[in-house]
Amino acid sequence: MTDSARLLNQHSFIELGARQRARALLDAGSFRELLGPFDRVMSPWLAMQGVVPQADDGVVVAKGTVDGRPVVIAAIEGSFQGGSMGEVGGAKMAGALELAAEDNRNGIPTAAILLLETGGVRLQEANLGLAAIAEIHAAIVDLRQYQPVIGVVAGSVGCFGGMSIAAGLCSYLLVTQEARLGLNGPQVIEQEAGIEEYDSRDRPFIWSLTGGEQRFASALVDGFAADDVADVRQQVSGWLKQGVPDMHRSSQYPLFLQRLASLDTEPQIDPQSVRTLYQGARS
Structure with a gap:
């Protein structure tokens, strides 16, 4: 197959909305949404601040199967309030995960898939959003x-x-080239450190440090996929078959602390320095 034919046969995962992404990863006909938009469980706080709420609070939660295996899937709608997590959306995700754990304790093996497109806590809901994230x-x-x-x-x-x-707490983490992953967003870092240190408008610079390809090369994620529904689904399915890893990344924190302690913070960091710093962390 030529490169052009391969490109034409791809179906973008990034261009899909949260509900479409969830459906795309589940087996056909198995999608069953929990607390959908017609249940109208939405944030009571946004309207007070002049923000139009969304009927599902920007989080789609559903049960279904992947290759016949029971899963719960939670997808964040990045186009609603930047994917920010508030009281209702956070409770939906945390509740779905808690019910999946309860299923497992009752002999029903249920895994979870989290589709994360989020800037973090919803500032309009402050501590309520933070509490929800802690529950997640x-x-x-x-x-x-x-x-x-x-x-x-x-x-x-x-x-x-x-x-x-x-x-970072997930058993496995998958990214695409378009993805970014970091504790603080570019604008926050620029505000605190100054534009000379971190220019949030310099897209090549931002992606070179926090982009998906860089995070994969730095051993901070487990998989790197093309922007293609079939590719994303294949990698997710493979991990479900593989089961729980022998050791989760968050359990390897002594190794990461050791590597960070060796970092020289005086010179401006560059992508290759980060990759070199974390080389070997996968083992």
């Missing part, structure tokens, strides 16, 4: 002892703030 963290750690929790950061929003910690 606890639920991931609980569930991953039974079945894999797979995170996917496809783009174009990326994954930042407290939800980047959630990504």
